[in-house]
C-alpha cells in the first residue's frame with residue numbers, strides 16, 4: 381500500500397505529488413496556503429475526498445500561521461485563505477465541504493488560541509474520518525461485486541484520490557480482501573491519464589490484476605462481454621446527476637445499452653442534493669492539456685479545444701450509489717447529503 385496521499389506533520393502538510401506518478405513516488409512538504417492552492421490547481425493533489433482534506437488542511441495552515449490577536453481579524457484572515465482555496469477547483473463539492481467544516485470549527489471558538497486548535501483538530505478529524513468512510517464504502521460495495529468480476533473503472537477513485545483505500549477502488553480492495561477474485565480494466569482517462577498513471581499504479585502496487593485501455597475501447601469490451609460491472613467515483617452528486625471525470629457519462633450510456641450494472645461509490649460528503657445538474661459549474665481546463673501530448677503539439681495552433689474536466693451522468697443510468705451508510709437504489713429519492721442530513 382502506498383503512503384497516505386495527504387497528511388499533517390506539525391505545521392507542514394505532506395502530500396504525494398501525483399503529477400510525477402507512476403515514474404516517481406515523491407512527497408511535497410508544503411508550508412503555505414499559496415503552495416497548497418497551486419498543488420490543487422496542478423492536480424498534484426486531486427480526487428474529491430483528497431481535495432476535501434487538502435481544503436481543510438489549507439484553512440488549518442492559515443489558522444496556525446495567523447498573527448492576528450483578535451478574533452475578528454483572525455476569522456477574516458482564514459476566511460480569505462478559504463476563498464482563495466475554494467476558487468482553485470469548482471466542481472468537486474468536497475473541497476468546499478472540508479473548508480467549511482474547518483471554518484465552522486474555528487468560528488465556534490471564543491479565543492484565537494482556541495480557534496487555532498479547533499481548526500487543526502477539525503482538519504485532522506476530516507483526514508482521519510476519510511479512511512473509515514472509504515472502508516465502509518468498500519464493505520458495502522464488495523457485496524455487489526461477484527467473485528471473478530471484471531470491473532471497469534474510469535479516472536482514479538482510489539487511495540490516491542482519498543487519504544487511503546479509495547472509493548471505487550476501495551470497493552475493489554474490499555472485495556479482494558473478502559477473498560473474491562477481481563480484475564480491473566482501467567480507462568486511461570484522457571487527457572491527464574489518471575487511469576493509466578494512477579489507478580494502474582496503485583492496483584499494481586497492491587498486486588490486484590489490472591489492465592489499461594484507451595477510453596474509446598470500453599464500449600467494445602462491453603460488447604465482447606469482457607466487463608461485468610462499472611464502478612466509478614464522483615465529484616458531486618446533485619439531485620439529478622452524478623458528476624465525475626469527463627468520459628464517465630459515455631461509460632454509463634454504454635453500460636445501460638449492454639445491461640451492465642453501473643455503480644457510483646462516493647461518501648455522503650460528495651452529495652449536494654440542493655443543486656440540480658444545470659446549476660453546477662463544470663471546470664474547464666487549459667487547452668494545452670488536449671493540444672499538447674508528451675511535450676508535442678498535436679492540434680494545429682489556433683484550433684479551439686474544449687476541455688471539460690467533468691461530465692454529468694443522469695441518475696436513470698445509475699444502478700446504485702455506494703455510500704458509507706449503504707447502497708442507494710433508484711429512484712434515489714430523497715437524496716441524502718451533507719446539506720440535508
Ligand SMILES: CSC[C@@H](O)[C@@H](O)C(=O)COP(=O)(O)O
Pocket residue numbers: 423426427428429472534535536537538541542546547548574612613614615624625626689
Ligand atoms: C474518489 S475520487 C472521485 C473523483 O474525484 C474522481 O473520479 C475524479 O474524477 C477526479 O478528477 P481529478 O480531475 O483527477 O481531480
